[in-house]
Amino acid sequence: MVEAGLTPINLTSVMIVNKRFALPLFSFLVAENGANHPASTNTTLSAITAPFWQTGLNPYDISISCIEAVCYPELLHTRQYLSLPSIRTKLGVDLSPSIPTNFTSCSSTVGQAFNLAQDILQPSTPKYVAGLLERGVHVLVYVGDLDWICNWRGNEKWTIGLEWSGQREFGEKVLRGWEVEGRRAGMTRSFSQEGGSDGSGGGGGRLTFATVEGAGHMVPYNRPKESLVMVQR
Known part of the structure; x- marks a missing residue:
């Protein structure tokens, strides 16, 4: 970055939560039916997720309903x-007529645009995470065990399949329980490298995967104490 005239960022750690991923079955079916056609992607995704939507359960927390x-x-x-106009002004939100006046936490318009671009089939997160780990940056991937839309099984799978110099050792680690004040708070797996593999001579990155029991998509909201302890560790 220095050679490029950019100011280095003293990044030591990052957290990733609620990563959405393409199910293996989904990827296979799209490939079989023409992966280059957005309509095929949407049709296949709908076919796989339809059974869940019919349950009426909350995709972000299966213990409750929407x-x-x-x-x-x-x-x-x-x-x-x-x-609120006053808050929009403080945040520097464009107040021009072309900008919506209300905040939207989950926009179907934006989501549809990503689907049409087949974004779910082009995961870019792994390569960036691998690059950070090789440069000595610690990475924490966590997810609530009641979250369906970004479920813990899928998140665990992509961390195990992540291609980096510590992949084998990380995958060999046993998923174990972690506790807060003597009570089980979830499951975790972690591996830390002794030295980086990028030639910098610095320490290696640490990859940690953790679930938080009794939490949905909004982990800190559901389990504030456990979330704080997890981050501090």
Whole structure:
């Protein structure tokens, strides 16, 4: 970065939560039916997820149900607050007529655009995470065990399949329980390299995967104490 005239960022760690991924079955079916056609991607995704939507359960927290398309009522207060003109001004939000006047926490328009671009089939996160680990940056990937849309099984799978110099050792680690004040808070797996492999001579990165029991998509909201302890560790 220095050679390019850029100011280096003293990055020591990052956290990734609720990573959405393409299911192996989804990727296979799209490939079989023409992966280059957005309609095929949307049709296949709908076919796989339809059974869950029929249950009426909350995709972000399977222990509760959505009420009239509202899965987290608390977000209604957030939307009202962030839509206030005074708050928009403080945040520097463009107030031109072409910009919507309300805050939207989950835009179907934006989501549809990503689907049409087949973004779910082009995961870029792994290569960036691998690059950070090789440069000595610690990475924490965590997820609530009640989250379906970004479930822990899929998140565990991509961390194990992540191609980096510590992949084998990380995959060999046993998924074990972690506790807060003597009570089980979730499951975790972690591996730390002794030295980086990028030739910098610095310490290696540490990859940690953790689940938080009793938490949905909004982990800190559901389990604030456990979330704080997890981050501090």
